[in-house]
Amino acid sequence: MAYQENSAKGQSGGSGYCCTNLVAVATVALTLALGPSLCRAQETVQDPPRLASDRHTDSHIAETIRLVSAEHIRQTIEKLVSFQNRSTISPQDQESIKAGRGIGAARQWIKAEFERYSKDCGGCLEVKTDAFTEHPGDRISKPIEITNVYAVLRWSDPKQADRIVLVTGHYDSRNSDTFDGTDSAPGANDDGSGTAVSLECARVLSQTAGKLKFPATIVFLTVAGEEQGLNGSKHFAAMAKQQGWKIEAVLNNDIVGGNLGPGQDASVVRVFSEGLPAVASDAEIKRIRMLGGESDSNSRELARYIADVGRSYNAGVKPLLIFRLDRFLRGGDHYSFNQQGFAAVRFTEFREDYNHQHQNVRKDDANGIEYGDLPKFVDFDFVAHVARLNAATLASLASAPAPPASVKMLTMNLVNDTTLTWEPSVGASTYEVVWRSTNAADWEYVQTVTSGTRATVQVSKDNVIFGVRAVDAAGHRSLPVVPEPER
Numbered sequence: 001m002a003y004q005e006n007s008a009k010g011q012s013g014g015s016g017y018c019c020t021n022l023v024a025v026a027t028v029a030l031t032l033a034l035g036p037s038l039c040r041a042q043e044t045v046q047d048p049p050r051l052a053s054d055r056h057t058d059s060h061i062a063e064t065i066r067l068v069s070a071e072h073i074r075q076t077i078e079k080l081v082s083f084q085n086r087s088t089i090s091p092q093d094q095e096s097i098k099a100g101r102g103i104g105a106a107r108q109w110i111k112a113e114f115e116r117y118s119k120d121c122g123g124c125l126e127v128k129t130d131a132f133t134e135h136p137g138d139r140i141s142k143p144i145e146i147t148n149v150y151a152v153l154r155w156s157d158p159k160q161a162d163r164i165v166l167v168t169g170h171y172d173s174r175n176s177d178t179f180d181g182t183d184s185a186p187g188a189n190d191d192g193s194g195t196a197v198s199l200e201c202a203r204v205l206s207q208t209a210g211k212l213k214f215p216a217t218i219v220f221l222t223v224a225g226e227e228q229g230l231n232g233s234k235h236f237a238a239m240a241k242q243q244g245w246k247i248e249a250v251l252n253n254d255i256v257g258g259n260l261g262p263g264q265d266a267s268v269v270r271v272f273s274e275g276l277p278a279v280a281s282d283a284e285i286k287r288i289r290m291l292g293g294e295s296d297s298n299s300r301e302l303a304r305y306i307a308d309v310g311r312s313y314n315a316g317v318k319p320l321l322i323f324r325l326d327r328f329l330r331g332g333d334h335y336s337f338n339q340q341g342f343a344a345v346r347f348t349e350f351r352e353d354y355n356h357q358h359q360n361v362r363k364d365d366a367n368g369i370e371y372g373d374l375p376k377f378v379d380f381d382f383v384a385h386v387a388r389l390n391a392a393t394l395a396s397l398a399s400a401p402a403p404p405a406s407v408k409m410l411t412m413n414l415v416n417d418t419t420l421t422w423e424p425s426v427g428a429s430t431y432e433v434v435w436r437s438t439n440a441a442d443w444e445y446v447q448t449v450t451s452g453t454r455a456t457v458q459v460s461k462d463n464v465i466f467g468v469r470a471v472d473a474a475g476h477r478s479l480p481v482v483p484e485p486e487r
């Protein structure tokens with residue numbers, strides 16, 4: 001069986017809640033306990049299943065992520081380092097490319113690598129570039145050509161062709177000086193590691209694309225210009241928005257090398273997500289404040305989805321959700337996508353070593369510290385684990401139906417239950433209503449709606465946050481959508 005359910009449904013969680021499950025036509029009614037006596041009064045009583053114990057694993061996806069190779073990732077990172085300086089302002093003339101020096105050579109190699117993977121899967125990847133001239137700015141002294149390189153793994157369901165999930169890393173590097181395009185800037189961790197994750201996801205997912213048949217499209221992106229001001233990702237995200245791409249998720253991997261310094265926790269990878277959407281208008285901010293929706297941006301729902309994937313698959317690393325756009329004094333390419341309204345998160349190792357990023361390669365004899373972003377400080381097994389988590393997330397999202405559209409919560413009457421309605425999703429066979437307490441970080445409860453696109457849950461909308469997600473026949477879940485109140 002391709003799809004296994006490791007469910008603890010029906011088990012008593014001892015949570016203090018009880019519920020009555022009344023299924024009538026398309027209506028699911030759940031009663032949360034208002035008190036022990038009320039629970040006992042109900043004829044059939046069962047605890048609502050907790051989401052955390054309701055894991056789903058697709059054996060093909062589990063098999064695919066096992067193909068991720070730490071050795072292959074090591075080769076990719078060492079190859080990227082061999083170009084010596086991949087600064088966006090490093091040389092990209094034909095002579096430098098031929099000599100294997102600078103960002104032009106790195107770009108050519110990445111493109112050839114995507115093409116090699118495509119050849120291995122019978123041409124399943126479409127390899128493309130997004131090139132443009134960036135005008136002078138804070139960190140760019142003269143007009144410069146910036147090229148993003150990407151590969152597209154096409155949909156298998158024409159009805160879902162325009163649904164896109166995307167993984168990215170930046171292949172440009174820097175040393176202590178953002179204007180230095182010649183001295184060594186190995187960028188093994190920042191961001192050879194993220195570039196390697198995008199490439200490795202392309203390699204393994206293209207290998208099994210025939211078996212998995214993703215209904216949606218997956219884009220494997222590597223961008224330049226990050227260190228000069230997110231230039232590459234800004235251009236790419238704006239192009240996607242302008243061309244009407246329906247990007248459901250962006251996974252930005254930046255500094256996922258698991259630096260081998262003291263204090264590192266290799267069992268987790270941080271996943272940063274914005275709370276209030278960068279694109280929210282004043283009116284939307286007002287509505288979010290009224291609804292208590294400060295922690296329900298599309299990026300936050302994506303982060304929770306990754307937590308679910310982390311529970312369902314043995315990637316070797318667990319996502320540690322950080323409810324914040326990014327680290328202090330730093331930024332990243334996910335922000336470019338957020339600014340166009342796309343759900344985008346950032347993966348970064350638990351503890352960064354600032355001696356091994358944005359530094360000239362050198363040794364300080366006085367304190368014995370070795371500076372520089374060198375491959376010897378990278379934990380290739382850790383990068384492989386992060387790549388597995390990314391690949392499982394991409395595969396899960398691309399296998400799932402489209403998220404339900406027009407999700408509404410009816411608020412015309414003062415009642416203590418909650419009715420939700422939504423439009424049918426392409427590829428869905430059932431739907432799930434999820435909810436959590438307003439002060440809980442992640443979804444706590446889930447209830448399946450076996451038919452129809454309407455559910456009444458006997459939980460007060462005043463006390464919880466709801467979401468609705470679509471599920472296909474094999475159990476793949478879409479991103480949840482938080483309802484809009486409707487009067």
Ligand SMILES: [Zn+2]
Nearest residue numbers: 190191254255
């Ligand atoms: Zn970076």
